[in-house]
Amino acid sequence: MKSLSQHTDYGDVGLELGDLHSDPFEQLAEWLRTAETEEIFEPNAMVLSTVDARGEVSSRTVLLKGLSSDGLEFVTNFNSRKGRALADNASVSLVFPWYPIMRQVIVRGSAVRADDATSDRHHSVRPRGSQLAAWASEQSEPIADKQILEARMADYEQRFKDVENIPRPEKWGAYRVIPTAFEFWQGRSMRFHDRFSYQLDADGAWVITRLQP
Numbered sequence: 001m002k003s004l005s006q007h008t009d010y011g012d013v014g015l016e017l018g019d020l021h022s023d024p025f026e027q028l029a030e031w032l033r034t035a036e037t038e039e040i041f042e043p044n045a046m047v048l049s050t051v052d053a054r055g056e057v058s059s060r061t062v063l064l065k066g067l068s069s070d071g072l073e074f075v076t077n078f079n080s081r082k083g084r085a086l087a088d089n090a091s092v093s094l095v096f097p098w099y100p101i102m103r104q105v106i107v108r109g110s111a112v113r114a115d116d117a118t119s120d121r122h123h124s125v126r127p128r129g130s131q132l133a134a135w136a137s138e139q140s141e142p143i144a145d146k147q148i149l150e151a152r153m154a155d156y157e158q159r160f161k162d163v164e165n166i167p168r169p170e171k172w173g174a175y176r177v178i179p180t181a182f183e184f185w186q187g188r189s190m191r192f193h194d195r196f197s198y199q200l201d202a203d204g205a206w207v208i209t210r211l212q213p
Helices: 024-037 081-088 116-124 128-136 146-159
Strands: 045-051 057-063 066-068 071-077 091-098 103-113 172-186 194-200 206-211
Touching: 024 066, 024 091, 024 103, 024 172, 045 071, 045 081, 057 071, 057 081, 071 081, 071 116, 116 172, 128 146
Parallel strands: none
Antiparallel strands: 045 057, 045 091, 066 071, 071 172, 091 103, 103 172, 172 194, 194 206
């Protein structure tokens, strides 16, 4: 196997304890705003990792659709690979990989289905094409030919052509990740990166700890 010896210098912008909010949700919101200001492509993109009933790990990129003290929300087909995995094992990990600004956030916790009102709200603000695609696609299932999917999409376009507000399919909706831990990572020169974890203590308070790089 060829060794990849490329090393990038991450600069000298550090991260200190005094720079951090006591609330990790506020800290994440601040870093999200910075990523948006720096024009990071899809700043709300996050890698979601799940573990299915066989213990197999799977990762994919999803979009953060909501952030509050209640958790982090994303949407998907409940029957997709991730949906089936979450039905068996709610434990998840999220990674926000903001490479251009040398930052990364890791979130660990449990994913639960949001209520119907939350799913309806997320569905209602999606572009019409995305709403139709949620009906047409049986996400993660094999299909013999792309034209079959395109024909199915055309069928739903015809079905809803006179419908202003396309209803949400029951197979599609929102999950909320309830965090138990956060890690904020700031890249630095010589791989002396700054890392801070937030962990919940027995009283439900967030405890911040510096981690070695």
